[in-house]
Amino acid sequence: xxxxxxxxxxxxxRLGDNPALCAAAENGPVIGVFINDKxxxxxxxSPRLAFLSHSLRDLQRATDDTLVIGTGKPADVLLxxxxxxxxxxxxxxxxxxxxxxxxxxxxxxxxADHGVSVDYxxxxxxxxxxxxxxxxxxxxxxxxxYFRAWKRYGWQAPVQKPTIDWMGLPGTEPLPAAPDTPIELxxxxxxxxxxxxxxxxxxxxxxxxxxxDLPAKTGTSHLSVYLKWGAIHPRQILDHLGDSGxxxxxxxxxxxxxxxxxxxxxxxDSARHAFVEKMxxxxxxxxxxxxRRFEAWCYGKTGFPxxxxxxxxxxxxxxxxxxxxxxxxxxxxxxxxxxxxxGAAWFMKHLIDGDLASNSHGWQWVAGTGTDASPYFRVFNxxxxxxxxxxxxxxxxxxxxxxxHIFTKHIHDPAGDPHGAxxxxxxxxxxxxxxxxxxxARYEQLKQMWAGS
Numbered sequence: 198x199x200x201x202x203x204x205x206x207x208x209x210x211r212l213g214d215n216p217a218l219c220a221a222a223e224n225g226p227v228i229g230v231f232i233n234d235k236x237x238x239x240x241x242x243s244p245r246l247a248f249l250s251h252s253l254r255d256l257q258r259a260t261d262d263t264l265v266i267g268t269g270k271p272a273d274v275l276l277x278x279x280x281x282x283x284x285x286x287x288x289x290x291x292x293x294x295x296x297x298x299x300x301x302x303x304x305x306x307x308x309a310d311h312g313v314s315v316d317y318x319x320x321x322x323x324x325x326x327x328x329x330x331x332x333x334x335x336x337x338x339x340x341x342x343y344f345r346a347w348k349r350y351g352w353q354a355p356v357q358k359p360t361i362d363w364m365g366l367p368g369t370e371p372l373p374a375a376p377d378t379p380i381e382l383x384x385x386x387x388x389x390x391x392x393x394x395x396x397x398x399x400x401x402x403x404x405x406x407x408x409x410d411l412p413a414k415t416g417t418s419h420l421s422v423y424l425k426w427g428a429i430h431p432r433q434i435l436d437h438l439g440d441s442g443x444x445x446x447x448x449x450x451x452x453x454x455x456x457x458x459x460x461x462x463x464x465x466d467s468a469r470h471a472f473v474e475k476m477x478x479x480x481x482x483x484x485x486x487x488x489r490r491f492e493a494w495c496y497g498k499t500g501f502p503x504x505x506x507x508x509x510x511x512x513x514x515x516x517x518x519x520x521x522x523x524x525x526x527x528x529x530x531x532x533x534x535x536x537x538x539x540g541a542a543w544f545m546k547h548l549i550d551g552d553l554a555s556n557s558h559g560w561q562w563v564a565g566t567g568t569d570a571s572p573y574f575r576v577f578n579x580x581x582x583x584x585x586x587x588x589x590x591x592x593x594x595x596x597x598x599x600x601x602h603i604f605t606k607h608i609h610d611p612a613g614d615p616h617g618a619x620x621x622x623x624x625x626x627x628x629x630x631x632x633x634x635x636x637x638a639r640y641e642q643l644k645q646m647w648a649g650s
Contacts, residue, residue: 199225201282201364203275205289206231206264207297208321209427210256211387214355217318221288226364228282229260230275233268233373236296242546243376244515245425248385250375252426255386257372263365266372271300272307279313282366290427291317293326293458294553295465321424322455323352323431326462336463338568343459344452355433380515382549383422390423391433398437406446412507412518413591418447421550422516424454431455454555460568461554468557469538471566475647476573479566480639482534490533493626494525495543497597500618500625502609503583504528506596513596515549520586526563527577532632534639537564565640573640576633583609597622 204221206229212218221227231253238246257264267274275287287308292301305315320326329346330336337343383389397418401408408416423429431451438444461468471477482490490499496512497505507521517525522544529540541560545551561567565575587593590608594601599622600608611618612625 200286201226201228201284203228203230203278203282203284203287205271205275205287206256207289207292207427208425209290209430210252211390211428211430212259212361213358213387214430214433215290215319215358216356217288217290217316218361219356219359220316220318221286222359222361224286226362228265228278228284228364228366229256229263230265230267230278231256232271232274233266233370234271234300236300240545241551242548243378244380244382244547244549245551246373247375247378247380248382248422248515248549249426250373251382251385252428253372255389255428259387260361261363263363264369264372265366266370268370272304275304275315276308276311276313278366279308279311282364285313287313287315289315289317290319290321291325293320293322293462295461295468298462298465321427321430322458323347323435323451324350324455326455326459329459336459337456338460340453340456340568343456344449347452347455348448352432352435355430355436378515380513380549382515383419385428387428390420390429393419393423394429394434394437402438402447403441403443406443409446409450410520410586412521413587413589413595417519419516421552425550425552454552456568457554457558460558467561467567468553472558472561472568473566473572476564476566476643478646479573479643480534481536487533487535490626491529491535491539493623494529494533494535494540498623499528499627500612500623501528501579501583501629502590502593502597502600502611503579503587506593509596511544511547515547517544517548518592520582521592522559523563524577524579524582526560527575528579530564531576531636532579532627532629534632534636537561537566574637576636578629578633580610580629 202221202224204218204227209215265278292298301317308315324347329350401416405416408414434451438448464472493499494508497508499505504525507517507525511517526540529535530537537560541557544556558567562569565573590605593608599619600611603611607614611622618624
């Protein structure tokens with residue numbers, strides 16, 4: 198009987214289009230392992246952990262109920278499994294995040310001391326971070342040229358699911374329990390991911406260039422949660438896209454995910470700190486009043502309907518429409534003058550699809566601290582954005598029942614109704630016009646400080 202290999206599942210909870218798993222299967226029996234790593238669990242809120250638990254349950258079935266669960270330091274868990282199974286080879290999909298990169302180097306070195314080889318193959322991306330560079334040999338800091346280079350570079354076709362001789366191991370731990378959450382989670386697993394892709398390809402993709410900005414419409418793919426845990430690979434999505442303008446816009450959205458992963462790989466510190474380092478000196482508010490405004494933002498009680506609808510959608514579903522993510526983020530940074538990191542942490546706690554690279558750099562794009570040729574002076578007007586992208590107020594009515602009966606002419610600005618805002622709905626906690634002026638003034642002060650340094 199051939200010696201088994203260990204396959205370490207991480208952000209690739211699927212069997213299809215998994216080159217690292219194929220490599221393991223070529224060598225004989227495979228022991229599938231998932232490690233319950235507190236370093237990754239601790240920053241996650243209950244919605245994301247519950248979805249992970251359901252995803253692992255699906256993977257357990259797919260591996261003929263042989264999936265091995267371990268808890269502790271990855272090197273210790275893997276070494277124990279290898280010694281018990283007589284395995285000398287571990288395979289995994291490469292990780293390019295700040296923690297994952299350091300962890301994987303340490304695991305590889307530690308297991309090598311015990312005669313166990315660890316191979317990291319492929320990536321959770323169509324193009325590996327660090328591969329695409331400019332003509333000068335530097336990484337791209339602006340999206341559009343990266344997108345062009347990314348398309349030119351291309352990606353391999355998806356690989357077929359291998360035939361696998363799964364091997365169990367006595368004494369494995371139970372699957373991590375799903376924490377309680379009031380959120381009705383989407384179905385988890387590989388088949389559910391492909392069902393979501395099929396629904397998107399059957400209709401919404403063809404009008405994606407327009408409908409993606411309309412939060413009341415089902416115009417987006419809802420694939421982000423499956424990409425987060427690798428129930429589907431971006432290659433499998435790209436393989437189904439045609440050449441229409443709408444499909445190319447969606448292709449660009451997949452590329453944004455890869456662009457931000459590349460930025461984080463090149464600058465691991467940007468997960469928590471300003472990518473444009475001199476922007477870290479921007480004046481932000483703190484203290485009891487700032488905390489009160491932050492809490493109003495968190496729970497959808499700012500008096501700005503589009504902001505409140507988005508924050509309530511987040512709490513109710515663990516997801517928020519991307520256009521509204523930008524609006525709510527801009528409001529926190531530019532209207533409330535709070536540090537973008539506070540908002541990013543709140544999103545990561547509640548988002549089912551919370552991805553460190555996309556979340557941190559999406560926030561930095563809005564905050565003017567990240568990769569953007571037109572940084573801080575972009576200030577979203579929440580009322581104007583609401584009128585433009587939710588013209589009839591359908592999205593607002595869905596998430597703010599107090600405003601369901603309001604005439605459309607007033608729903609974007611209930612405080613402007615001659616009769617006043619409905620009982621139970623707050624008046625605006627700030628004046629947008631004044632706060633926009635304040636934001637720009639703070640930016641000018643910062644520029645003067647740069648000039649004098």
